[in-house]
Amino acid sequence: MSYSNSNYATHSPALPSFLFLLADDIGWGDFSYNNGTALTPNIDAWAKRDGSVLLQDFHSGGTVCSPTRATILTGRHHFRDCVDFVYGCSDMSQCVPNFEFAPSKTFTVGDAVRTAFPEEYDGNGVFFAGKWHLGSFFNDSEAYGGTTSSPLTHGFNKMNATIEVAPTATLNCQCKAEWKKHCKFGHYHKPNHCFPEGECCFNYWWDDPMAPHGVTNLTWPTPLDDSLYLADAFSRFLEERSSSEKPFLAQISFHHCHIPFIASEKAKRDCAAGKTCRLPEKGEPLYTDQELDYYACLTELDNAVGIILRTVQEYGYYNNTMVWFATDNGPEHNCPPLGICQKADTHPHRPVEGPGSSGPLRGRKRDIYEGGHRVPGVVSYPSEVRGGNHITWETATTMDFLPTVMEMLNVERPENQRTWAMDGRSILPLLRNPTNFTWKETTEGVRSLGIAYRHHDRKVADGWGFRFGPWKYVHGSMSCTVAECQRPQLYNLDDDLGERHDLSAKHPDILANMTTQFNQWFHSVSKSRHEESKCRLADLLPLPGSSRTDSEIN
Structure with missing residues (x-):
């Protein structure tokens, strides 16, 4: 069912709430509003809804996973805060990440809301769920050769997260012997992205001050579609939060559709039948099993985004919640020797190396060309965005999230960081006047x-x-x-x-x-x-x- 204007609760806390939805390794041309192969009715409808702005010149702060994730939190280029690249350490039982992320504790978006209104965004009001990929969850990581750098040390007070990369289906099925029967590996046919090679326990962890290391992990297997797990985790969080009638800040970082992307067989059949995907153009071969896994993964993500948006509205938060959606970089697999991945002849929608589309853009993940960092971007904030839905080609980036929140809450960084560089800008002026806004006419130029x-x-x-x-x-x-x-x-x-x-x-x-x-x-x-x-x-x-x-x- 697509996301639409339904009759939900209309009450809302007086203070704004903030929600950042981050998808993984998805290109500028992957959603159907930009002529993508997978049909994404929920995201498409949301982008066209009153109070929404579709940002066609939106950029991830990095060209790979960890860097972009840092920029969302800090409003700064990731190099400024020691996040130079990505680290491979998905299983805390095998390796405690020694990941240096802002050792001097750079001010984050979680800090911003808790500084501005500590009583209103109290307790469980600042929530992180999904892929962290910015360090170790143990609060005593240094004793194990790592560095403590979890959501709880960077502004969040509640978490339900994985360390980093994890499969999009049955991700923790190898954590216990009796769970292995649940494992689905899709077109990979074996575990993928597990280092060293073998079995990995890709598990969800959450804050638990009574447990060893200050966190505890899942004790039951995760479902076939991991995006549904995250949608449910957010729904449970918001149900609890709404009882206090207080605002929230949350980031939901999906594993969809990073390698290994694994979709359900039904989702793949629906794609192949043309129910949820555009059928191959005349003269093109049928979709490969890899392509079906990827495109069905996109439709699963779209469904989860629809659930989350309906939940925000159901509990009365939608009108006064600023919701951002983006991906952390372009799609996987580049195409040497020129970095132009799409065929120039009769098959414009079929990339040469792998599924995923950067549309007309050059380059993909890891590249400095636009396809590496110009990504899908949608922001909705009905209480400020007036006059219907809008499309803008003004430049914006994941680094703009924190400055925008700071302007909305009228909060500054701590005094010892007031002179620190900030790469992001508040896009609140753009949201208030998306049709006529242009950066060059602002005081910042x-x-x-x-x-x-x-x-x-x-x-x-x-x-x-x-x-x-x-x-x-x-x-x-x-x-x-x-x-x-x-x-x-x-x-x-x-x-x-x-x-x-x-x-x-x-x-x-x-x-x-x-x-x-x-x-x-x-x-x-x-x-x-x-x-x-x-x-x-x-x-x-x-x-x-x-x-x-x-x-x-x-």
Whole structure:
């Protein structure tokens, strides 16, 4: 059933509530409102509903999992707070993550609501559910070779979360021998994303001060569709919260549709039959089992989002809740040698390497080209967004969440962090006037945005980018392996959204200006690492095009 205007409760706490829905490894062109293969009626209807704004120039703060997750919390580029890349440690019984995320405790969105109104957002009012991927849940992780960095140490007071990557189906079925009969591996046919290779206990954990390490984990198997588990976890949270008639802040981070994406057989059959997916175009082969797993995974996510939105309305919160939806980066699998993944002939919707679509954009996950970080974005806030539904092509990013919350609640960062850099901006002015708003007419001027990718294997090339209005500077690419892609490039996204035409030779003056702006941003990031968050690995940030690190240029 699609999400629609139903007759639900209309009462709402006087203070606003906040909900961030984060999906995983899904491209700008994957939902049906952008001509995607999977039909996503709930998300489509919500994007078109009164009080909603569809953001077509929305960006994840990073090009991979952990970096983007940090930016939602801090409003800052992830390098500023020591999150350089991702770490592989999904099973706390095998490895306690030694993940350095803002050791000096950067102010987060959870801190913001609890600072502004400590009594109203008290107790269980700040909730995190789903994929964390920012460190260890143990409150004594240091005793096990790790670093304590959980939702509870970064502003949340209630959690129901996994450490990091986990399957989208029966994710903890290997945690007990008697649960193994529940395991569904889809087209993978075996456990996936488990390091070291073998069996992993991908389990949900929640806060429990009476338990060892301050957290406890699930003692029963999870369902076939993990997105339903998270929708149910949020529904139970909100039911309890509504009894107090107090506001909330929650982040729901889905595993859908990160590898390993595993859909139910029914969902795959419905997709193959054209009930929930566009059928292959004439002349195209039938969908592969991998594609069916992915597209059905998208429809499962859409169903869960619909449940969550209906729950928000059922308990009277919808009108005064600011809801954000985004994905953490573009879809998996890049396409060398040029980073252009979609066929240019008769099959425009079938990527060469794997399912998932960045639409007309170049690049995918890990890439500095738009397809790596321009992602689906929807924000609804009916009490402020007037005049129906809206579509905007003004730039926004996951880093804007915290500044927007801060403006709404009129709260500042603690005094010792007032001078710290902030990459995000409040989008409240955009939400209040989405039809006519433009960044260049604000006091802050044209929107700029720093973009970066760093792999945990230092032998892999870094990627750097910088946006200033329509202009895009690119230096380095995961997907483009030809020589010209490893030199500074310049694109005008107003005329060339797909980044096919490098203008660096035609406009050397603009390239020089963009390079200067990028270097200023880079030095600001370096200062944050050394003087603000004080990252242990601060000297590992390489200057683009150089073997020197930021510690050597300060």
